[in-house]
Amino acid sequence: MKVLFAAAECAPFFKTGGLGDVAGALPKELKKQGIDVRVVLPFHTTMAQEYQEQLEDVVQFEVKVGWRNQFCGLKKLVKDDVTYYFIDNLYYFDRPSLYGFDDDGERFAFFSQAVCEMMEKIDFIPEVLHVNDWHTAIVPVLLKDKYQWIKAYQGIKTMLTIHNLQFQGIYGQLVLSDWYGIGYNSFHEEGLKYYEDVNTLKGGIFFADQVTTVSPTYAAEIQTAAFGENLEGVLRQNNYKLSGILNGIDYEVFDPQTDKKIQGHFSLDDLSGKAVDKALLQKRVGLPVEPNVPVMSMVSRLTAQKGCHLLQEKMEELMQRDVQVLILGTGELEYEDSFRYFTARYPDKFKAVIDFDVTLAQQIYAGSDLFIMPSAFEPCGLSQLYSLRYGTLPIVHETGGLKDTVIPYNAFTGEGTGFSFYDYRGEVMLETIDQALTVYYDEPKVWQSLVKQAMREDNSWEKSAAVYIEHYQSV
Structure with a gap:
């Protein structure tokens, strides 16, 4: 089975939190269990030099972000038997940190469209495209709206994993044309429409084939007003395809018997x-x-x-x-x-x-x-x-x-x-x-x-x- 895993961050290249840990560990384990998994990430220039030196150029193309033609370079690195692709555009990703900029919405609009367009360029059409959080949540919408004419894409199934429901990617409706070059086909109550704005996470919840979050209890909690961040109704409506899958940790990195960051090694048999x-x-x-x-x-x-x-x-x-x-x-x-x-x-x-x-x-x-x-x-x-x-x-x-x-x-x-x-x-x-x-x-x-x-x-x-x-x- 072919799986493309798209995320905004990934350890050990760059991370700010749990999403980076998951993107770093889950694909590695999927590969061990026989999945042909590849990971696509932005090329954040904060990446450590040791990894930048291992990057190889794959292809260059242009991505239309609304009316703009933006350069897109694709770089590749293989680590732990997993192939990582990095979407390169210095205008969007040469920043001192991963998030927190006024144009974050446009930056990840570019990234989401680049993910869609790179698949043909590298001749890797996944059976499942696994997107994560608001940064890539619009990809399932784009596949059915903007890119549905590409025959090779029509069989792709999508999974959206919600790591933190607080961040939803909410922007004015003008971004439909200004960033994505699409009309109002997906701007409705069972799509991107959120009051009078666009909500990329909401669109992803409706358009993805599967929606997961990172624990069973959180999957139940986010369907309530206390934890739903105003999307509890949307999640209840889609609960037939919503499930909670617990995160794991990398037992090779976090091992009290071999951990190089500690001096006293121990085990169950000798504490x-x-x-x-x-x-x-x-x-x-x-x-x-x-x-x-x-x-x-x-x-x-x-x-x-x-x-x-x-x-x-x-x-x-x-x-x-x-x-x-x-x-x-x-x-x-x-x-x-x-x-x-x-x-x-x-x-x-x-x-x-x-x-x-x-x-x-x-x-x-x-x-x-x-x-x-x-x-x-x-x-x-x-x-x-x-x-x-x-x-x-x-x-x-x-x-x-x-x-x-x-x-x-x-x-x-x-x-x-x-x-x-x-x-x-x-x-x-x-x-x-x-x-x-x-x-x-x-x-x-x-x-x-x-x-x-x-x-x-x-x-x-x-x-x-x-x-x-x-x-x-x-x-």
Whole structure:
């Protein structure tokens, strides 16, 4: 089966979040499972030089963006047996970052049309074209509207994966002609029309053959007003083709036995290296090296969505407990400043590292005892999967993928891989933290059992990729 996977970002070339992780790991696993998968991305010039040096030119052509004729170069690189194509246009993609520009809509309109037009040029006509988020969500619309006359394209099926429903690609209706060179055929209630504007994600939901999102619980949540971002009705209307497939993580990269970013390697059979990692982590961030005091960490964007306000609200009370708290991330100034304040006020118990540091993040997953994710909503979440892999027990709010991946501790049966709370209030979060600390201090054998149960969980892409393949086959 031939699959073309289109995304705006992809690790290790360039990424800002979960979409980049998925685009980096899923195609690699699909290839291992026998799918002829190729990936197409924008050529963001922020790509590391080591990868730029491996690029080879494939073909050059022009793409009409409304009335403009824009140059399009196609570059290619093969990594881990996967072929990656990069759409090259310096006017659109020679930027200091991936997103956040006034012309983002036009940039990804160009990219979406370039994806459609490149398939004939490289003689790769997929059976399934898998698009991701608003950046490429209009591709299923374009295939049925603008490019339906190309006979080779008429059998292509499409899948749209929603990684974050908050971003939808909403623009004035003039973009139909100005960017896409199309009329009003697709501008209706069961298409691109969103009030008086164009909504590319909405169009993709209606026109794609399959719509997926990144966890079963999030698939249900986004059909409600609380999580639907004004598209809950659209998603309910299309729920016959909507499903949630959990993200996985790359078990080759995130492996406590071989991870080059940590010094103490460990496994289910020998956990001694985890104590080494904890001591090194405490030393690196400037916390007292105390092996018997639990370290509770967070690696996150510092925003209200990630639950930073709950931590901020309860931090004074939490600091009365026998625990060390470590936070790594950047984000909203209010939380950065607040966590700096707690660092100064409680130097032996609290440390905030206001930075983006991939190596330190790995060391945190490996060296912590607890990992807190009190997100208001979380489509899937990856940090809790990393922490499970490294035997660090998550404390999570029961939402989205957090609910699907963390089994709450049951004191009667001994089951569990972490701790969770449903009622989204600071005092409930604090009660859950207290429950975890009680088990840590009073029931060390139970704690060790939970650590091993967490590490036994299979959150690899191998399992998730098999589900994607089933969906490809079903369309």
